[in-house]
Amino acid sequence: MKFYNALQMDPSILKGKIAACSTRQEKTYYWTAIAVRSALIVAFAIVFISVLSGVFGADNTPLAVALFCMMLGIRFVNFQYHIGDSLVTLAAVLAILVFVPSIAAVLPPVFLILLHFAAFFAVLFMTTQRPEMGNGGLYSFAYIYLTGNPVAGEALVRRGLLALVGYLICGAILFAKHRHQHKTTRFRQVVRESELSAPIFLWQLRMALGVSLVLTAGQAFGVQRFMWMGFACASLLSEYPYRGNAFPRFWQRIVGAVAGCCGFFIFYLVMPEALHPLMGPLGGLCLGFCTDYRYKTAMNCFGALMLATEIYGLTGAVMLRIVDTLLGVTFGLVFAAIFHQLVAIRFLPMPESE
Structure with missing residues (x-):
């Protein structure tokens, strides 16, 4: 496989190829592809976003x-x-x-x-x-x-x-x-x-109604950084085909958010102040290696917290991220259960549930 083609692949596919490799040289080749891919995406993101932000x-x-x-x-x-x-x-x-x-x-x-x-x-x-x-x-x-x-x-x-x-x-x-x-x-x-009973339509309806409710609640009650509630809720509801039991993703989101916040807190304290602006790109770079939902959630915290720390301070930003995540996933969990029961009453057979 050409190296350029490897760069176009998702990390999950590249890690699958690594698992199937029989030689160290092949494993190194694909690990290098993952690293280069992640670095290029972060570098391009910095340039692209910086240029547009500078102009607009x-x-x-x-x-x-x-x-x-x-x-x-x-x-x-x-x-x-x-x-x-x-x-x-x-x-x-x-x-x-x-x-x-x-x-x-x-x-x-x-x-x-x-x-x-x-x-x-x-x-x-x-x-x-x-x-x-x-x-x-x-x-x-x-x-x-x-x-x-x-x-x-x-x-x-x-x-x-x-x-x-x-x-x-x-x-x-x-x-x-x-x-x-x-x-x-x-x-x-x-x-x-x-069709109203089609799995895709039901998924769209659940996502739209759940996220709309949590965003409305966040704005109406003046929740600080309410979009973090929205991210957490949307992540819980985005699984397809959707399941009546949202507990696995509920706990994964919480574990990932807490781990990411704790990791950011520690890194922020031990790193020299001059290097703090690099923590966002560092999270993006590590995200390029992640395939597990919990690790992706953790790495996504770095960029978000870097911006929020300038407003709320380190402890305030970390606590706010955790609280908003808990509020968002708890709302999503309850909403998913209610929605699934309503669908079960209206449409038979029910969508697959675990």
């Missing part, structure tokens, strides 16, 4: 981060329908990501649940016809992250211009990589053939 303002860094993730994902996963329709829905998704968070920031709490549900369900429906490919997690991250970082006025204008740049980049990649696929499937056909 630091207050629009969250959209730059979301666009970077979308750009990586859209290379491999399309929307499962005609390229022309896909380009239209991509524009609609970006419009939602730009304007809905700003509207939600000024809307009375009583209207938030309807806004979040309609917007988030639309995003999932347009982008995630095959949840097992990971699009659901990608676009839910973007929606929640931007909801937690709204802008207004001139900054909103700059965010719109940044979204336009992002559309040109992601649209070009989508067209180049996927224009020959799903030529006979139109978006209107996807809408027409959707």
Whole structure:
């Protein structure tokens, strides 16, 4: 296998090849590919996000981060329908990501649940016809992250211009990589053939309703960094096919978050202050080696806590991350159980449960 081809593979696939290797040389080859892949992604992320933030303002860094993730994902996963329709829905998704968070920031709490549900369900429906490919997690991250970082006025204008740049980049990649696929499937056909009892529709409905409720609660009650609650809840609900028993992922999320927070706390104390800005990239670099959900959760804490520490201090940021995670996964666990029971009453047989 060419080294370039190895760089395109997911770490889980590369680790599978490592496990199948019979020689140390082969193992070293694939471990090197994992390391180089991770380093290149982090380096590209720093350059890409820094350039866009420099041009469109630091207050629009969250959209730059979301666009970077979308750009990586859209290379491999399309929307499962005609390229022309896909380009239209991509524009609609970006419009939602730009304007809905700003509207939600000024809307009375009583209207938030309807806004979040309609917007988030639309995003999932347009982008995630095959949840097992990971699009659901990608676009839910973007929606929640931007909801937690709204802008207004001139900054909103700059965010719109940044979204336009992002559309040109992601649209070009989508067209180049996927224009020959799903030529006979139109978006209107996807809408027409959707069934309430279909596993995909139920997954989209559960994700949209659960995340909308937790975001609404976080905003209405003024929870600090409420988007962390949203991330935790969405992570719990993003499994596909969904299960009535969400306890395994519930505990994995808690263990990963606590481990990541403790690791960040220790590293922050022992590392020289001049090296603190490197902790975010360090977490991203380590994330490139992770395939286990708990380890991914732990490494994701580093970048989030690095930013939050500047606002809340080290102890405050760590405690807030843990508390928000507990609130998010607890809400997700209860919501998943209730939703599963309602589905069991309405539709028989029930979706697979463990």
